[in-house]
Every structure is written in C-alpha cells, then in structure tokens.
Amino acid sequence: MSQPAVFLDRDGTLMHEVNYCRDPAEVRLFDGAAEALRRLRDAGFVLVIITNQSGIARGLLTVADFENVQARLLELLDGDLIAATYMCPDGPAGESGRRKPLPAMVHEAAHDLGIDLARSWFVGDKAIDVQCGLAAGTRAVLVRTGHGAGEDAAGAHFVAKDIASAGEFILSDSGAS
Numbered sequence: 001m002s003q004p005a006v007f008l009d010r011d012g013t014l015m016h017e018v019n020y021c022r023d024p025a026e027v028r029l030f031d032g033a034a035e036a037l038r039r040l041r042d043a044g045f046v047l048v049i050i051t052n053q054s055g056i057a058r059g060l061l062t063v064a065d066f067e068n069v070q071a072r073l074l075e076l077l078d079g080d081l082i083a084a085t086y087m088c089p090d091g092p093a094g095e096s097g098r099r100k101p102l103p104a105m106v107h108e109a110a111h112d113l114g115i116d117l118a119r120s121w122f123v124g125d126k127a128i129d130v131q132c133g134l135a136a137g138t139r140a141v142l143v144r145t146g147h148g149a150g151e152d153a154a155g156a157h158f159v160a161k162d163i164a165s166a167g168e169f170i171l172s173d174s175g176a177s
C-alpha cells in the first residue's frame with residue numbers, strides 16, 4: 001500500500017545554510033526540526049531528504065565529505081526519522097537529469113519506497129524545491145529560512161517561517177493535529 005511522504009530539502013531547510021558544507025562540526029539543526037519531523041513520521045508520513053550537492057561537481061567537497069555531514073545530520077535527528085536520502089552531485093547544468101527542480105529524485109524515492117505522491121509534500125527553502133514538488137505531483141511548502149527569505153514562493157501551497165511551522169501546517173492539513 002502506498003504511503004504519503006514529506007520530501008525535505010536539507011541545507012537551509014533542516015540545517016542552517018553553510019555554503020557547500022563539508023565539515024560535520026558545522027551541522028546545526030533549525031530549532032524544532034527534530035520534533036517536527038518526529039510528529040510527521042508519527043502521523044504516517046515517510047520522510048525523505050532530496051538534496052542537490054553541486055559542490056561535488058565543483059570540486060568543493062567529496063562524496064565522502066557529503067556522507068560525513070549527512071551522518072552527523074541523521075545523528076542529530078535521532079537516527080531513524082529519515083527513511084532515505086537522494087543526492088544529486090551535478091553542477092548547475094544538471095548533466096544527469098536528476099538535479100532539482102527536475103523531479104527525478106522524487107520519482108526514484110516514490111518507486112523505491114511506495115509513495116503516494118498526490119498525498120505527499122515537498123518542503124524547501126528555494127523556488128526549485130517548490131518546482132520540484134509540483135513537477136512530481138506533490139504539494140509544496142516554501143520555508144523562509146536559508147535562502148528562503150528572498151525566494152519566489154510562486155506555486156507554493158503555504159509559506160512557513162521555518163520547518164517547525166511547515167510541519168504544523170502539514171499536520172493540520174492532514175487532520176493529524
């Protein structure tokens with residue numbers, strides 16, 4: 001049976017923006033992020049991180065650096081909240097065809113995990129996150145953290161001040177709060 005998901009951008013959405021973060025010591029969650037994700041997971045949403053990491057193509061970090069940072073993030077989120085992470089290492093040209101705003105990584109997750117996209121959400125701090133969700137058939141929330149303060153919210157179903165407020169909105173929409 002397919003389940004709803006909340007697809008989550010990582011940098012500037014779950015953790016404070018650090019340009020091309022390669023140091024696990026620099027990972028800092030936004031206030032309320034872990035609690036918001038726990039409540040969404042407990043309400044039946046599968047949580048999936050969808051992240052562009054163009055710093056890899058630019059030579060600013062390695063895949064191993066990404067994995068170390070990701071491991072620290074998952075540790076701060078108490079381990080098992082995130083069901084899966086999909087990462088695109090392409091540069092801005094998006095040579096693989098997976099880079100957001102294209103919906104390829106969301107489709108990979110939906111296939112791998114059995115996700116009902118029509119009942120799912122995408123939450124991110126950039127217009128490309130909103131566009132990615134809409135292209136995949138989810139609803140979308142723009143958060144005003146990270147790069148979000150200056151981003152175009154066109155198409156977003158809700159604009160939230162941060163991930164905690166985005167989580168509350170999704171829970172209230174689903175009747176879970």
Ligand SMILES: [Mg+2]
Binds near residue numbers: 009011013124126146
């Ligand atoms: Mg971001």
